[in-house]
Amino acid sequence: MLLQRLLSHDRGGQILLVLLLAVMVLVPVLNLAVPADSPFHLSTTTVTLLGKYLCYALLALALDLIWGYCGILSLGHAAFFGLGGYAMGMYLMRQIGDRGVYGNAELPDFMVFLNWQELPWYWLGFDQFWFAALMVVLVPGLLAGIFGYLAFRSRVTGVYLSIITQALTVALMLAFELNSMGFGGTNGLTDFKEILGAPITADSTRVALCVASALMLALAYLLCRAIVTSRYGRIVLALRDAESRTRFCGYKVEHFKLWLFVFSAVLAAIAGALYVPQVGIINPGEFKPLNSIELVVWVAVGGRATLYGAVAGAFSVNYAKTWLTSVYPEAWLFALGALFVLVTLFLPKGLVGVVATLRQARADGSLQRNWQRLASRFGVPTKGEQP
Amino acid sequence: MKLLDSAREGLRRDRVFDFMLPPPNFSEDLDTRHGPILYVEDVSVSFDGFRALNNLTLYINDGELRCIIGPNGAGKTTMMDVITGRTRPDSGSVWFGQNIDLLRLSEHQIAQGGIGRKFQKPTVFEHLSVFENLELAMASDKRVWPNLWFRLTGEQRDRIDEILQLVRLTDHARRRAGALSHGQKQWLEIGMLLMQNPRVLLVDEPVAGMTFEETERTAELLTSLAGRHSVIVVEHDMAFVRSIARTVTVLHQGSVLAEGSMDAVQNDPRVIEVYLGE
Amino acid sequence: MTERIPLLHRNALPLLALLLWCGAGLATAEPAIDTATPAPSVEAAANASPAPHPALALIGGSFNARAAAARQLASSGEPQAVAILEALLGGQLYGGGEPPQLVIKQGSAFSDALSGAALAELPTGARKIPVNNSLRGQLRDLLATLSLRHSDPQVRRDAALRLLGNAADGRYQPLLAELLTSEQHPEVRQALLLVQALGQLGSGSEQQQAVAVDTLADSLQPEIRNALEVLASADGASADGNPTLAAAARTAADAIDARIQRFQLLENIFFGLSLGSVLLLAAIGLAITFGVMGVINMAHGELIMIGAYTTYSIQLLLPNHISLALLLSIPAAFVVSGLVGIAIERGIIRHLYGRPLETLLATFGVSLILQQAVRSIYSPLNRAVSSPEWLSGSWQINPVFALTWNRLYILFFALAVFAALWLVLKHTRLGLQVRAVAQNRGMARAIGVRASRVDALTFGLGSGIAGVAGVALSQLTNVGPNLGQDYIIDSFLVVVFGGVGNLWGTLVGAFGLGIINKFLEPWAGAMLAKILVLIAIILFIQKRPRGLFPQKGRAAEG
Incomplete structure (x- = not known):
């Protein structure tokens, strides 16, 4: 019922949810049940890659919510992704226990290496999954809340906001690179052993993580959809187009932006936590x-x-990246740069816009007419042409 | 020096930080027993040494239709900015009725409190339908959480239909607002204003870019609103002003130059000088 | 998205220690082997020669004999003596062969030590003349003494100051006394007196010590400060010490500390100004494109990089004229970066006016393409650009305060560029048109300004200045594909901090941020300082969203 309301008039969303459902069903079957020598077997590498893409998709969803609907171009969303990732990473670090290189049950390897005597206070509690999961949501949410509160209250908008969000992520990058911060410096956190008691490299764990990512993406999609179809969503859209008009309609614009920003940051953080x-x-x-x-x-x-x-x-950009970096590693940045330029210049509505234009054209027959015009210019006979 | 001043400003005892104030209580009736609904007293605003408003004093009575005219740069738009909380004056006071200090409130609070504003350039939500535009403007709970669960009641739907009819956009209710003509956008914006149930309407150049017929309709609409609402119209079109005005205020260089009936004002030698030049 | 950085340093550390240890062992072992096998034939040859040059005695014999020979050479007044002794000290002196020859090795070239004539190769039988530590010490003293009698007063003064390191035990006192009787040059005298006082401080009578403390109180040399510190604490602690003297030494040491601190403050300010000048150069072009035109150009950093690579390329073309190449690079980088900028404006930005976020994305794409292009054309590795002589080294104002020439020149260069730009905007027709278009595009067009041409030229100007900034940066750091990225965010912050559309704001913003950064560094560390500055700016923008010097008025609020 609710699902029907959310997805009516949303053809793309319907297709997406069906695909995600297919992933959730097919991935475990094809990887775990189908024998490895069968042509239908899905390798664990592919499963992991798919899981990674699903996390990226969740991150992209988070950005679209804040950029597409609210017009806030955050150039710092990777910061929230990273923070969520670090919170999860800290949990996984604590799960290593005494299986590290130094065999210290209390301290992660890098702390032993730095001659630290005890766990810093902010690492406490991360040996519990529920605590880490809470922090995944809480820390980036809080950061987004404080940052957004300050920024929106003083009406920093547009490009300025983009630049300071970028400054935020640079500041975080520099901070996490410091050894003294206690997050492993430039090497970060790695060498994880297990998650929730399951060995992290096992096929079944990989499959479970991939399915969890798909599930999370589907859930997040529905939540976002619920938000944008509500009156709240219309207000957000309104303030994107005419902020002061919205204000003079009696809405405290800052609050509307802030909550959307926080929600988007939390989605990004969850994506990071699933990604790590x-x-x-x-x-x-x-x-x-x-x-x-x-x-x-x-x-x-x-x-x-x-x-x-x-x-x-x-999915499409990351697939292209995976493919290009393996075939022509040099070309990837050229391609990415060109993509930036071409999309902004020629495809302001993106792939979805292209598909919509094509369908529109087919519906009113203009595609066929254009095709015929093109064909007749080059002397190609077509079916519809009368001699 | 500036730092010192701002520090002093911050430590003033007679001011309270915005966030510490209790929310304005609009449920208690606006106190307009003395007649005026809006008191603008000794308000000055300057930008970079240019005085946009210079000790402006203006009273608007409850239910009045007031036209404000004046040459470019007379401070008409700045005055509206001050009343709606967009610009903070350097000095002076602005009271809504006798009990609400508008200078302490922010734009959305003022709007919720019953002062609606139409911009000089028609501003509607271009990507939403006409119906949705009116729906968003409607007086209702404007906080974040309730809006997530908001559903239109039949009563509210009727109210929207009523306004649609009033501004003659019933046939266009499902169209995107961005696709409307200029005149229709002006009306839609007036319609949005009315959805807010305001006590005071500030209308900035409502007939700019309208055809003769549309202008006439607008004049009719605005006069019909007076009485139930106080309406302040800023306009350049003298014929239009003449057709609706009862009282006219002439602004010049940020303060009131003359006030009175249209005829009286038009014959005022100072006004003639300002408009026709030396 | 991830780049796994291997845990290199953890594994490398023990390895490095091992290498160092082996190296040290080899170095100490070397002279021992040499002394064990003296070359009797060489000695015989030296004796056979009718009037052997005194320097040839260095070739054979024991270390003591060699020391005696060195002393003899030093007192002989031989013109080559300094060169030979320095070569011996540096392990670059070879000797032997038939007839015996002394050869100085410089890099891979050889020259005869006595005549100075260049040799094609090392004569057969010649081998490195060994030295040990005691001989090294004696050689240093000999060289110092020789320099102290040099004809150039500057050399004499430097030599005297070099003695400060070993003067505390009073071993130079007789020499100094002797020199002081003949020395006339006031600066050299002063230096000699300092050394003498330091010697007396360490080993003289109490009265001498007291006088020495007075003499030394005005100096800044770290050796003197340490000696005073030692005197102050040692005498205060031991019972037989002289408390008055200790107190005087303490006062003098404190005074020196205070002065050193003052100079360190100055040095910090200079570093801050230097960083500020770099920020100014990087941001000033942005102040035009972003501030005046309102265009977000994320490829600005890459335009800087192009300027730096232009410098590098011109240097490759003119390898023997480093100064000329550098001077030529300034206009060349301006033109190259300017043209690239105009191409970007005409090709992309023109279509995106009024859509700042799209401009940001498209120009970011351009920046990626430019970076990768440089990687493909040159190399992904950093390249060093050599500096002309007048840009290297430093201006030693006093022992604790030196200004490096390149930073000083760049500071002035940045100011000059700023002044030039200001003049262009204020006093030329283009400047007038730029300001007109910036303020009111439609109106400017109506009065006959060709707005699109002005846009292109303005953008070209801003980009050209970025290129010039690249020339300056190439003198401070290595040139690499990521050069631009490191500056882009900082430059934006400078412009935003100073106030968009305000050149003076950019100036104040750049120097302000530079100085704040350098003052935070000592107590917060470089990285943390940078983070703090970033956070401070984020907070600052909250407070004053339009920068230090905002444009006011109704139009600016829209």
Whole structure:
């Protein structure tokens, strides 16, 4: 019932949810039940890659919510992703126990290496999964709350906001690179052994993580959809287009932005938390400004303010990245740069926009007419042409 | 020096930080026993040495339709900015009725409290439908949480339909507001204002870019609103002002130059000088 | 998205220690082997020669004999003596062969030590002349004494100051006394007196010590400060010490400390100004494109990088004229970066006016392309650009305060660029048009300004200045594909901090941020200082969203 209300008039969302459902069913079957020599077997590498993409898609969804619907171009969303990742990483670090290189049950390896005597206070509690999960949500949410409160209250908007969000992620990157911060410095946290008692590299764990990511993405999609179809969502859209009009309608614009920003940050953080156990490492590189901006391109390529477009963008750009970096490693940055330029210049609505235009054209027959015109110019006979 | 001043300003005992104030209580009736609903007293605003408003004093009566005219740069828009909380004056006071100090409130509080404003350039939510535009403007709980669960009641739907009819946009209710003509956008914005149930309407150049017929309709609409609402109209179109005005205020260089009926004002030698030049 | 950084240093440390230990062992072992096998034939040859040059005695014999020979050489007044002794000290002196020859090795070239003539190769039978530590000490003293009698007063003064390190035990006192009788040059005299006082402080009578404390109280040399400190604490602690003297030494040491601290403050300010000048150079082009035109150009950093690579390329073309290449680079970088900038403006930004966020994304794409292009054309590795002589080294104002020439020049260069830009904007037709378009595009166009041409030229100007900044940066750091990235956020923050559209704000912002950064560094560490500054700016923008010097008025609020 609720599902029906959320997904009516949302063809893309329906397709997305069906696909996610398929992932949740097929991945365990194809990886665990189908024998390895069968052509239908899905290798664990592919499962992990898929899981990674799903996390990226969740991150892109978070950005689309705040950028596409509210017009806030955050160039610091990777910061929240990274923070969520670190919170999860800290839990996984504590799970290593005495299986580290130095065999110290109390301290992670890098602390032993730095001659630290005891666990810093902010690491306490991270041996409990529930605590870590709480922190995944709480810390980035709080940071987004404080940052957003300050920024929105003083009406920092547009490009200025983008620049200071980028400054935020740079500050975090520099901070996490410090050894004295106690997060492993530039090497970050790695060498994880197990999660919730399950060995982290086992096939079944990988499959479970991938399914969890798909589930989370589906859930997040529905939540975002619920938000944007509510009156709150319309207000957010309104303030994107005419902020002072919204204010003069009696809305405290700052609060509307702030809650959306916090929610988006929390989604990004959850994506980070799911991402870390799948790739097995988290380091300050995740806070690199480039990451945040690359994320913007996923959303721009997919199509802003559609939600499912962001997911499509995350998958297509990342697939292209995986493929290109293995085939022509040099070409990737060229391609990414060109993508930025082309999408902003020629495809302001992204892939979703292209698909919509094509469908529109087919519906009113203009595609066929254009095709015929093109064909007749080159002397190709078509079916519809009368001699 | 500036730092010292701002520190002193921050430590003033007679001011309270915005966030410490109790929320304004609009449920108690606005006290307009003395007649005026809006008191603008000795208000001065300057930008970089340029005095946009210079000890402006103005009283608007409850239910009155007031036209404000004046040459460019006379401070008309700045005056509206001050009343709606967009610009903080350097000195002076602005009271809504006798019991609400507008200078202590922020824009959204003022809007919720019953002062609606139409911008010079028509500003509507272009990506939303006409219906949705009116729905968002409607007087209701404007906090975040209730809006997540908001459902239109039949009563509210009727109210929207009523306004749609009033501003003649019933046929366009499902269209995107961005696709409306200029004149229709002006009306939609007036409609949005009315959805807020305001006590005071500030209307900045309502007939700019309208056809003759539309202008006439607008004049009719605004006059019909007076009485139930106080309406302040800023306009350049003299014919339009003449057609609706009862009292006209002339602003010049940030203060009131003349006030009275249209005829009296038009024959005032000072006004003639300002408008026709030396 | 992840780059796994291997735990290199953890494994490398023990390895490094091992290497160091082996190296040290080899170095100490070397002379022992040499002394064990003296070359009798060489000695015989030296004796056979009718009038052997005194320096040839260095070739054979024991260390003591060699020391005697060195002393003899030093007192002989031989013009080559300093060069030979320095070569011996540095392990670059070779001797032997038939007839015996002394050869100085410089890099891979050889020259005859006595005649100075260049040699094609090392004569057969010649081997390195060994030295040990005691001989090294004696050689240093000999060289110092020789320099103390040099004809150039500057050399004499430097030599005297170099003695400070070993003067505390009073071993130079006779020499100093002798020199002081003949020395006329006031600065050299002063230096000699300092050394003498330091010697007396360590080993003289109590009265001498008291006088020495007075003499030394005005100096800044760390050796003197340490000696005073030792005197102050040692005498105060032991029972037989002289409390008055200790107190005087304490006062003098404290005074020196205070002065050193003052100079360190100055040095900090200088470093801050230097960082500020770099920020100014990087941000000033942005102040035009972002501040005046309102265009967000994320490729600005890459335009700086292009300027730096232009410098590098011109240096490759003119390898023998480093100064000329550098001077040529300034206009060349301006033109190259400017043209790239104009291309970006015409090709991309023009289509995106009024859509700042899209501009930001598109220009970021351009920056990625430019970075990768440089990686493909040159190399992903950093390249060093050499500096001309007048840019290297430093200006030693006093022992604790020196200004490096390159930073000083860049500071002035930045100010000059700023002044030039200001003049262009204020006093030329282009400047007038730029300001007109910035204020009211439609109106400017209406009065006949070709707005699109002005846009292109303004953007070219801003980009050209970025290129010039690249020239300056190439003198401070290595040139690499990531050069620009390191500056882009800082530059934006400078512009935003100073107030958009305000050149003076950019100036104040750049120097302000530079100085704040350098003052935070000593107690917070470089990284943390940077973080603190970033956070401070984020908070600052909350408080004053339009920077230090905002443009006011209704138009600015819209």
